[in-house]
Amino acid sequence: HTLLDLRGSIPSFIDVSKGNCPDNKALDLITIEPGAFYVMDKAHVDFHRLNNIDDGKGFFVVRFKKNIAFTRIASKNFQPNKGVMLDQVGRLSGCVGRKKYPNKIRKVVFHDNERNKTFTFMTNNLFKKHGF
Numbered sequence: 001h002t003l004l005d006l007r008g009s010i011p012s013f014i015d016v017s018k019g020n021c022p023d024n025k026a027l028d029l030i031t032i033e034p035g036a037f038y039v040m041d042k043a044h045v046d047f048h049r050l051n052n053i054d055d056g057k058g059f060f061v062v063r064f065k066k067n068i069a070f071t072r073i074a075s076k077n078f079q080p081n082k083g084v085m086l087d088q089v090g091r092l093s094g095c096v097g098r099k100k101y102p103n104k105i106r107k108v109v110f111h112d113n114e115r116n117k118t119f120t121f122m123t124n125n126l127f128k129k130h131g132f
Contacts, residue, residue: 003030032056037125047092047100054103054124064107064120069094073104085109085118089126 003013015026027038027049034057045065053060064070075088086109092098106126111118 027052032058034058037061047097050124051101051103054101059123059125061121061123061125064122068092068122069097070105070107072107083110083113085111 002011002015005012013030015029017026027046030038032038032053032055036058038053038058038060040060040062045062045068050060050062069092070088070090071093072088072090074090075086077086078084086107088107089104090107091104092101103124104126106123108121108123109118110121
């Protein structure tokens with residue numbers, strides 16, 4: 001588990017664990033820095049830990065799992081084949097998600113034309129300049 005500070009070439013945190021240690025538990029060992037972005041794969045979808053990042057005034061970007069219950073509040077559509085296909089703000093609507101992460105969340109659908117693959121991300125960075 002490595003935390004990179006992009007302002008320098010030396011990692012600011014490294015934890016070597018056994019292979020059976022879930023990746024998301026490494027978030028408990030990291031001090032959240034206000035304004036920092038924590039980019040993780042969907043294995044890190046743990047709403048309690050994501051809420052801790054939010055409480056620490058940090059930002060997360062994580063892949064959106066298909067089984068996450070999400071209710072849209074506002075959305076913007078974009079042109080197909082231009083990268084971002086959909087940008088929504090809403091709330092988690094499943095019982096567990098809503099309880100562990102009660103704040104608004106942003107869902108972004110992105111299409112990679114080179115690979116012809118679509119990715120869905122969620123973040124707590126709501127980009128107020130976009131009207132969310």
